Amino acid sequence: MKKQLFALLYLYFGVCYSLIAQPSTGSSDRIAAFTAGMERNPGFLTFYWDAKKGKVWLEIDKFDTELLYYPTLAQGVGSNDIGLDRGRLGQEHIVQFQRSGNKVLLIEPNYAYRAITSDPLERRAVVESFAKSVHAGFEIAAEEGNRVLVDLTPFLMQDAVGAAQAIAQTKQGNYKLDPTRSAMYLPRSKAFPQNTEFETIITLTGDSPGAYLREVVPTASVVTMHQHHSFVQLPDAGYKPRLFDPRIGYGGMEFFDYATPVSQPITKRYISRHRLEKKDPSAAVSEAVKPIVYYIDPGTPEPIRSALMEGTAWWNQAFEAAGFRNAFQVKLLPPDADPMDVRYNLVQWVHRSTRGWSYGASIIDPRTGEIIKGKVTLGSLRVRQDFLIAQGLIGKFDSDSSQVNAMMTMSLDRLRQLAAHEVGHTLGLPHNYIASTQGGSTFGRASVMDYPTMVAKIRSGGQSGPAIDLSDAYAKGIGAYDKWSIRYGYEQFPNGANEKQELDKLVQQMHAAGLTFLTDQDARPEGSAHPLTHLWDNGSNAIDELKRVMEVRRLALSNFTEKKIPAGTPMATLEEVFVPMYMFHRYQVEAAAKVLGGQSYTNALRGDRSTGPDQPVLATVPAAEQKRALDALLLTLTPDALAVPASVLALIPPRPFRYNPNPREVFKRRTGITFDPMGPPEAAAGMTLRFLLNPERCTRLTRQSVANGQMPDLETVLTSLIVATYGPSGKGSEPTKAKGYDAEIRRMVQRKLVEHLIQLAASRDVDGAVRSGAHNALMTIKGNYTRKWGANTAFRNTDEYDDHLHWLIRQYEQNPSTIASTTPLTPPEGAPIDPGQEWLAPDCDWTGFDR
Known part of the structure; x- marks a missing residue:
């Protein structure tokens, strides 16, 4: 009995203790106690x-x-x-x-799905x-x-x-x-x-x-x-969303609005922007109620820090055009501020093991599109790559140090532009890749939201001969298009004004000034079609600029000596400086290739042609211009354009101990540790052929000739390519195969052409007309330019036939799915040598990943 009593007492006091230790949910001091x-x-x-x-x-x-x-x-x-x-x-x-x-x-x-209505039941149905x-x-x-x-x-x-x-x-x-x-x-x-x-x-x-x-x-x-x-905490309800217009670039938000009348589009699109209001709404120019302030990472070293602050501050020019005085400000981040704090728009300096992209991203209110925080990430090694390019163009490391100052000036000019570019993303702006061809001068530069490459000019050097001039390498200040875009996003209209009509007027006025907008989807794919929309290009005409760039490249290669690196530097490291010089034409080749089968267009709305400038909705590039582009591109495949100067080949030994290069920064090779003299020509030739024979471009060539017989067709392009690569065909006795560097480059280009044609002809993903054209081109090469097996064979009357090509084409004929083509030597990484690729996806969606 006593044991049972003690057990009951134990249980009782245990329950009481439990209730004391964990009081009821009604206890007024429970959180404080806990x-x-x-x-x-x-x-x-x-x-x-x-x-x-x-x-x-x-x-x-x-x-x-x-x-x-x-x-x-x-x-x-x-x-x-x-x-x-x-x-x-x-x-x-x-x-x-x-x-x-x-x-x-x-x-x-x-x-993503809403009903913008006062009816709660209609809203609940969507939810x-x-x-x-x-x-x-x-x-x-x-x-x-x-x-x-x-x-x-x-x-x-x-x-x-x-x-x-x-x-x-x-x-x-x-x-x-x-x-x-x-x-x-x-x-x-x-x-x-x-x-x-x-x-x-x-x-x-x-x-x-x-x-x-x-x-x-x-x-x-x-x-x-x-x-x-x-x-x-989310912003209050004082922000007014602004409609998106495809004719002028803005990122933003979109959603389905199920309260929309059936006769109207159900998808609603609005732009992303910071909240900015005038202190005096009636004034043409007014200070802002709350300025937009961007803070620079104090961990950025000088003189880079000052350059970033200057480039970021360029945007104040655009906001002044939109009617705001001193509404965009740049400051150094206070020592006690947390970079993660949402109150600070930040330009951050980031270190990586290799050069890489820069980002411009934003945190927005998904309900309205209001930008809450802008965040820029700038990679610290990018400036060294720009300096390296300047080093190859004008470097001369001897007693004169003036070139060092000029190289650093160019690099800092690029950083100013890069800072402005990435901050532009955080203001709501995507890329505008047609801007480099617009703006009223030879080199356009209508927007910092384009990807620029440096403008290297050739000037007379007097007795010392022509020289490369980088004094105008990058634009300084905001572009004309940028001002229009900020006006569209941020201009405050008078009370009672119809905002949609006022915004439409702005776009029409921008078009009248000769400015348009085209972005990543129009420029990034290798097979894209617009002849003026490219990354890292220059000039109002892609063909003329390619010719000019090839002249700059020729001069840079002819002037390339050991003085491109400082004394005491391993000679093998010359290759890193040589790579961007040899590949100096890479982006302009891509630009010129888009002229072939190209189509000009705008993001037109119905009514634009009657109310604005006479801009065609869609137009094929004229036949003569396409022919000029083809001729210019074929010149990049000649031994004269592809050969590495003998003086350079004698300067680049194998790498010394502990100086292993980043594989992306040097040419790929098949010669082991030694520099491969055929590596750069193969990389450059393969690049041109890849652009020329892009399946989408080839398909457009077949289509345009059907619609208009005056336009060049795929057969015309392939025939020109074969003749430029092999020469006129003919009959004669078997010759002795030529030797030497130029002859080997020519044979390499011939092999690469056959391999590219086989890829086109054998691919199931390529249009049937293109496959047929590639097959016919292979048969032409086989019949006229390669050794035939048997007696009384016909040979071309030059000396560059190739048994291997004949064998390769026969393999394609017998079993195209088993062709073992040589793995191509691709060019070293190019991007990002200039742009800020925002990491779109990585890219670039508009929020800023430029890849």
């Missing part, structure tokens, strides 16, 4: 730090209230190829906390038709009044930016989060009045690390970085 001894951080979302357990407890008092959440990468990996850079922005999300019993869900509504996303669920640990406390730590301890996925996608290994090696980072976990920030140390572990990862991580099986989480 968090006793923890560090309290009051702010937008108040949180507590439990140092003993390494946990973050979040106090939630905002239920069913929308806020903005986004992750960022506070400390990166350092590889341009993997893309995990310091400051990389993740995707923004509208979220809200919803309570259900003893649980809180973090829910993201679906803003219930599409899925939403629950990002996290939390058990309530304590509560007090309308406030609850949850453990936020598991949510923070995740790979929020998708680093493991990025490593896998770039084939750098299979990695996963290791919670035992991950923890909170308190110095950058803070609560502010309008935002609350958390930072974590995240460790990924894995195996089979790739070369990019091994290059930048001290122990490649363990990758540790800092990831940041931001919870931000």
